[in-house]
Amino acid sequence: xxxxxxxxxxxxxxxxxxxxxxxxxxxxxxxxxxxxxxxxxxxxxxxxxxxxxxxxxxxxxxxxxxxxxxxxxxxxxxxxxxxxxxxxxxxxxxxxxxxxxxxxxxxxxxxxxxxxxxxxxxxxxxxxxxxxxxxxxxxxxxxxxxxxxxxxxxxxxxxxxxxxxxxxxxxxxxxxxxxxxxxxxxxxxxxxxxxxxxxxxxxxxxxxxxxxxxxxxx
Amino acid sequence: xxxxxxxxxxxxxxxxxxxxxxxxxxxxxxxxxxxxxxxxxxxxxxxxxxxxxxxxxxxxxxxxxxxxxxxxxxxxxxxxxxxxxxxxxxxxxxxxxxxxxxxxxxxxxxxxxxxxxxxxxxxxxxxxxxxxxxxxxxxxxxxxxxxxxxxxxxxxxxxxxxxxxxxxxxxxxxxxxxxxxxxxxxxxxxxxxxxxxxxxxxxxxxxxxxxxxxxxxxxxxxxxxxxxxxxxxxxxxxxxxxxxxxxxxxxxxxxxxxxx
Numbered sequence: 001x002x003x004x005x006x007x008x009x010x011x012x013x014x015x016x017x018x019x020x021x022x023x024x025x026x027x028x029x030x031x032x033x034x035x036x037x038x039x040x041x042x043x044x045x046x047x048x049x050x051x052x053x054x055x056x057x058x059x060x061x062x063x064x065x066x067x068x069x070x071x072x073x074x075x076x077x078x079x080x081x082x083x084x085x086x087x088x089x090x091x092x093x094x095x096x097x098x099x100x101x102x103x104x105x106x107x108x109x110x111x112x113x114x115x116x117x118x119x120x121x122x123x124x125x126x127x128x129x130x131x132x133x134x135x136x137x138x139x140x141x142x143x144x145x146x147x148x149x150x151x152x153x154x155x156x157x158x159x160x161x162x163x164x165x166x167x168x169x170x171x172x173x174x175x176x177x178x179x180x181x182x183x184x185x186x187x188x189x190x191x192x193x194x195x196x197x198x199x200x201x202x203x204x205x206x207x208x209x210x211x212x213x214x215x216x217x218x
Numbered sequence: 219x220x221x222x223x224x225x226x227x228x229x230x231x232x233x234x235x236x237x238x239x240x241x242x243x244x245x246x247x248x249x250x251x252x253x254x255x256x257x258x259x260x261x262x263x264x265x266x267x268x269x270x271x272x273x274x275x276x277x278x279x280x281x282x283x284x285x286x287x288x289x290x291x292x293x294x295x296x297x298x299x300x301x302x303x304x305x306x307x308x309x310x311x312x313x314x315x316x317x318x319x320x321x322x323x324x325x326x327x328x329x330x331x332x333x334x335x336x337x338x339x340x341x342x343x344x345x346x347x348x349x350x351x352x353x354x355x356x357x358x359x360x361x362x363x364x365x366x367x368x369x370x371x372x373x374x375x376x377x378x379x380x381x382x383x384x385x386x387x388x389x390x391x392x393x394x395x396x397x398x399x400x401x402x403x404x405x406x407x408x409x410x411x412x413x414x415x416x417x418x419x420x421x422x423x424x425x426x427x428x429x430x431x432x433x434x435x436x437x438x439x440x441x442x443x444x445x446x447x448x449x450x451x452x453x454x455x456x457x458x459x460x461x462x463x464x465x466x467x468x469x470x471x472x473x474x475x476x477x478x
Contacts, residue, residue, distance in 0.1 A: 026223050026226055026230075027223070028220065049285045053283065053284055053285050053319075056284075056319075056320035056321035056324050057319070057320035058320065059320055060317075060319070060320030060323040060324070060350030060353075061353075063345075063348070063349065064349065070346065077368055078364045078367075081364055125354070125357075128356045128359075128360060132356075132383065132385060132386065135386065135389050136382065136410065136413070139385060139414045140413055143413055147416075190405060192421075193408070193420070193421045193422075195451055196421040196448065197403050197421065197425075199422060199444045199447055199448060199451075200294075200422035200424070200425030200426075200444060201287065201291070201403070201425070202233055203233070203237070203425065203443065204290040204293050204425055205290055205293075206233065206237060206440075207293075207436055208293055210234070210436075212434060212436045213297050213428070213433075215292075215325050215328075215329065216325065216328065
């Protein structure tokens with residue numbers, strides 16, 4: 001029986017680069033024999049990675065435009081929204097091109113893209129932040145309606161105390177209870193969570209480094 | 219090499235060695251002490267629902283950069299995506315995968331294509347199933363909402379790097395009538411998920427996703443090793459605090475450095 005065996009070149013390359021960068025992180029450049037080589041190779045790979053990530057972002061934006069163009073051409077409920085996305089992408093690209101050729105990119109008073117950022121994107125994102133506050137408040141209220149566990153009751157209780165202690169000047173709560181909760185309990189809890197996340201990150205990284213997980217499809 | 223460098227490298231090597239030993243032990247035992255995590259049960263239920271109803275399964279990989287610390291949780295998400303795609307491949311619809319970073323978008327499409335190819339169903343794969351919705355947190359969330367409402371999704375699974383904007387996904391999921399399960403490595407995002415969901419993934423639980431979806435022995439054994447190392451780190455922290463309390467840390471440092 002003929003078997004289709006493909007040598008996993010991408011996995012071998014990823015594992016090799018991963019090991020060089022990891023060792024370069026732990027072994028300082030001043031270390032004898034391999035220190036300098038590892039450090040400079042690691043730096044080089046990281047720089048290549050940054051450039052590739054930027055190119056990938058461009059590919060992602062092209063993908064975004066292509067998908068919305070397809071949705072705009074085929075009749076759908078949000079056809080208009082997709083059309084607006086495509087038009088604004090093209091317009092922003094043209095403004096960026098004008099900025100580049102006129103030399104306005106670095107000039108905040110003349111740059112058209114910075115104008116768009118300040119007067120369109122920033123206000124829209126601020127509005128979304130305001131909307132987020134409403135949604136979060138709604139979620140907090142909805143917690144009351146759910147079957148309450150001890151942990152959720154503690155969560156809500158602390159949330160209310162910190163909220164009141166921050167917004168209002170209530171004696172004892174603002175100056176004693178709220179700082180105690182924020183500086184002692186919250187910091188301890190955060191460290192506990194970060195400890196778990198750190199170990200999870202390490203395990204996940206080692207699985208990728210050893211080639212068990214191959215997110216690159218190798 | 220500095221003392222912290224030696225300790226760091228030793229820690230990583232011992233952790234990796236423990237992973238290998240643990241996976242060997244579990245290969246022999248073939249039993250694993252699972253802890254019930256409601257969120258993963260909900261994901262499995264949602265997979266079944268998507269296959270039965272022929273509805274769309276939305277999987278979001280977050281906005282974490284691939285060349286930063288948050289890439290670890292994104293890799294977990296990609297592994298879960300691969301498992302979920304295998305399980306719902308028999309359905310008419312392929313999953314809708316969104317992300318907020320270009321490289322993650324490429325990897326998500328690559329994962330989908332490789333999985334369908336592996337199953338001998340590459341003709342079912344469409345590149346439009348993997349979308350980069352927006353590069354900033356709020357543009358990602360705002361861009362995802364109409365997608366979720368348009369595609370008539372039945373499940374909304376978010377595994378990746380999210381901040382407080384994860385609330386928008388919960389709200390959109392609810393409006394679309396889909397069950398939402400989310401996990402992130404971001405503390406702010408975890409707080410929002412805790413408030414929004416009855417079955418939140420808190421702390422390192424998100425990293426257990428691969429193990430709970432049967433992604434392989436090393437995923438399961440890494441849960442065990444994480445538990446052991448967590449206790450080791452806790453004991454070291456308490457020991458350090460005790461040494462400081464008894465004013466013995468200078469003596470210990472002198473002993474390590476070999477000073478008289």
